[in-house]
Amino acid sequence: MAQYKMHLLVCGGTGCRASQSEEIIKNLNTEIKNLGLENDAQVVTTGCFGFCEKGPIVKIVPDNTFYTQVKPEDCEEIVREHILKGRKVTRLLYEDPETHKHVEDSKHMGFYQKQLRIALRNCGFIDPENIDEYIARDGYAAIAKIFESMTPQQAIDEIKKSGLRGRGGGGFPTGLKWEIASKNSADQKYVVCNADEGDPGAFMDRSILEGDPHSVIEAMAICGYCIGATKGLVYIRAEYPLAIKRLQTAIKQAREYGLLGNDIMDSGFDFDIELKYGAGAFVCGEETSLIHSMEGLRGEPTVKPPFPAEKGYKGKPTNVNNVETFANVPVIYLKGADWYNKIGTEKSKGTKVFALAGKINNVGLIEVPMGITLREVIFEIGGGIKNGKKFKAVQTGGPSGGCLTEKHLDTPIDFDNLIASGSMMGSGGMIVMDEDDCMVSMAKFYLEFTVEESCGKCAPCRIGNKRLHEILEKICAGKGTEDDLEYLENLSKVIKDTSLCGLGQTSPNPVLSTLENFYDEYLSHVKERRCIAGSCKALKLYTIISDKCTGCTACTRACPVGAITGEKRQPHVIDADKCIRCGACYDKCKFTAIHVQ
Amino acid sequence: MSTTFKIQESHIKTIHDICDSFNNDPGELINVLHKCQGEFGYLPEDVQREIASKMKISVAKVYGVVSFYSFFTMTPKGRHAISVCMGTACYVRGAEKVVDEFKSQLSIKVGGVTEDGKFSLDCLRCVGACGLAPVVLIGEKVYGRVEPHQVKDILAEYND
Numbered sequence: 001m002a003q004y005k006m007h008l009l010v011c012g013g014t015g016c017r018a019s020q021s022e023e024i025i026k027n028l029n030t031e032i033k034n035l036g037l038e039n040d041a042q043v044v045t046t047g048c049f050g051f052c053e054k055g056p057i058v059k060i061v062p063d064n065t066f067y068t069q070v071k072p073e074d075c076e077e078i079v080r081e082h083i084l085k086g087r088k089v090t091r092l093l094y095e096d097p098e099t100h101k102h103v104e105d106s107k108h109m110g111f112y113q114k115q116l117r118i119a120l121r122n123c124g125f126i127d128p129e130n131i132d133e134y135i136a137r138d139g140y141a142a143i144a145k146i147f148e149s150m151t152p153q154q155a156i157d158e159i160k161k162s163g164l165r166g167r168g169g170g171g172f173p174t175g176l177k178w179e180i181a182s183k184n185s186a187d188q189k190y191v192v193c194n195a196d197e198g199d200p201g202a203f204m205d206r207s208i209l210e211g212d213p214h215s216v217i218e219a220m221a222i223c224g225y226c227i228g229a230t231k232g233l234v235y236i237r238a239e240y241p242l243a244i245k246r247l248q249t250a251i252k253q254a255r256e257y258g259l260l261g262n263d264i265m266d267s268g269f270d271f272d273i274e275l276k277y278g279a280g281a282f283v284c285g286e287e288t289s290l291i292h293s294m295e296g297l298r299g300e301p302t303v304k305p306p307f308p309a310e311k312g313y314k315g316k317p318t319n320v321n322n323v324e325t326f327a328n329v330p331v332i333y334l335k336g337a338d339w340y341n342k343i344g345t346e347k348s349k350g351t352k353v354f355a356l357a358g359k360i361n362n363v364g365l366i367e368v369p370m371g372i373t374l375r376e377v378i379f380e381i382g383g384g385i386k387n388g389k390k391f392k393a394v395q396t397g398g399p400s401g402g403c404l405t406e407k408h409l410d411t412p413i414d415f416d417n418l419i420a421s422g423s424m425m426g427s428g429g430m431i432v433m434d435e436d437d438c439m440v441s442m443a444k445f446y447l448e449f450t451v452e453e454s455c456g457k458c459a460p461c462r463i464g465n466k467r468l469h470e471i472l473e474k475i476c477a478g479k480g481t482e483d484d485l486e487y488l489e490n491l492s493k494v495i496k497d498t499s500l501c502g503l504g505q506t507s508p509n510p511v512l513s514t515l516e517n518f519y520d521e522y523l524s525h526v527k528e529r530r531c532i533a534g535s536c537k538a539l540k541l542y543t544i545i546s547d548k549c550t551g552c553t554a555c556t557r558a559c560p561v562g563a564i565t566g567e568k569r570q571p572h573v574i575d576a577d578k579c580i581r582c583g584a585c586y587d588k589c590k591f592t593a594i595h596v597q
Numbered sequence: 598m599s600t601t602f603k604i605q606e607s608h609i610k611t612i613h614d615i616c617d618s619f620n621n622d623p624g625e626l627i628n629v630l631h632k633c634q635g636e637f638g639y640l641p642e643d644v645q646r647e648i649a650s651k652m653k654i655s656v657a658k659v660y661g662v663v664s665f666y667s668f669f670t671m672t673p674k675g676r677h678a679i680s681v682c683m684g685t686a687c688y689v690r691g692a693e694k695v696v697d698e699f700k701s702q703l704s705i706k707v708g709g710v711t712e713d714g715k716f717s718l719d720c721l722r723c724v725g726a727c728g729l730a731p732v733v734l735i736g737e738k739v740y741g742r743v744e745p746h747q748v749k750d751i752l753a754e755y756n757d
Contacts, residue, residue: 014724052727053728200683201727203725238668279627280667296624298665357686358690363728363730364728395685
């Protein structure tokens, strides 16, 4: 392999590709060629750097210069100045929002300082379509070490000792899961990777598959060795075309290198991987549903036991793990369980990847040690709330989770603390909300999702969630009563207690946690017919500020229902009973005399 | 919408080839449907009947799977399929207002197609480009940080 002085890493993840990163790669290559620098610098298409807010990103190593929001026309300057003359292009460097100074390299960016990247270790570092780069970063060394020195049971013990828990939401100890599957004997067993990331607002699995597919392949082979399975299946969303393509490329390369197939590394162990496509059903994140979907059926859950470890895909013992869980596995063997279990809290070891999104300055993908506080995540890594607004809540765990508020900001994040606070880890979506977001509307939004995604098997989930959604709609329309709030709570508890699978058992969580933390907001909706955040259209109160009103009559003419009256050149008045809250007067007024509450 | 799809001999051959490529294994039904939808753009009733008879499973079973998964559709899409991301990140950054604007500009509902068959409008759950929220996809092209007032200009790009 040629030795280059500099590497220009360009993010080729879905987000950055949407903002012309392919064009950037092309231009950088052209410019390098024009200046005859082909032997000095190399452009590498990598996976996601995580800092999606300021994409597309171009990172230059070894000096770690981090250029943000690069445009195709900036490429000439980057190559001429930085690569040829060694001068950084200051205007493209990340600007610290507080000091307004340009940050020289990624190591000094607040976004990266508190992060610890284990599952994302290679994302944004290597070319995911080149197996050699993965191998150069100790790729496939973990499985080699296991073949050389460990029995399957010893390998399982190592994972057990590491304390790794499932990252898909449940948090079940991974080592224990493997052990159960290994003890069930059968002529054929399966390893399944759950890459059906259906949680809206979460994209960590996609980023890992796009940025470091080999780590998942290696881990699946390790799991196969441990439990005695020779077949692996990746259940992946059809909506992720880039991840599918990268995974297919990686599987092909691994086969060519003899790292998948028969007699891997002369160990006598056979293992191969096949892709199965999902077709858009949130419930398929549940193990039994996922397995039915892989069998070509409707993705409806079935009663456990039997657990997949006993009777799974095609009735054979099956071990299902999530993408992020697998991505942690190879490192545990390389650095040792004792290294891994020192990171994190007592019962939640290691790190967690979160997709930070919503009303926050630094939207992106982050990986932090368990036990970090929400405050550190939101205000230090996330750079605080957008447009200087006030923090209101953060939603974790997606449609199955709940809202955490100001009082939870200093709680260390781990599986158990989040559940104790009325939310859950989930797959790692973290949506930040500010004072303009109405919590009743948020609960309604999630319920809308659950109603659509309920598979329809259990009545409490199919009908109950629909009723919850109707009540929330009623409240947002200003027609709710106090009795509705009690009904919401009772019905939520019934749905939780009587649904079969994880979807139904957790679907009322957004309602319960907002009721618990924002009861006043619900009350003002039903008692005062007021939405504090000002987001429920039907509850907006339009009034005219008489000091500002010139009596131009523009609003009177705009109002479709004749709710505004007043003499010419005299302040006008809106009749709240007649007003249909359409906002036409607000749009027409040139004197900002219309006040919306 | 009434489907005007009439199945032809050539269609039947395509369907049979797809089914054969998966050995007519009912366990591969979802993969077969993916391929067929890729071929025809959607899965009209006749196509489902043909798949069922070829794979020797009931039409009810095929229809059950088609109607269960949101990726499969029984109505044809417009020449330019508009999908507005309604993931949580896009939602809190105002995706709903963007959808409303598309609805009023095109005078269609979500899930509908314009009369000339040019545009169809759908909502989808998270494309994973949350940094660009709110996100709109038209065909394969991604539009990031879309504001309602830009909708008119975006639609004007498609003057075929």
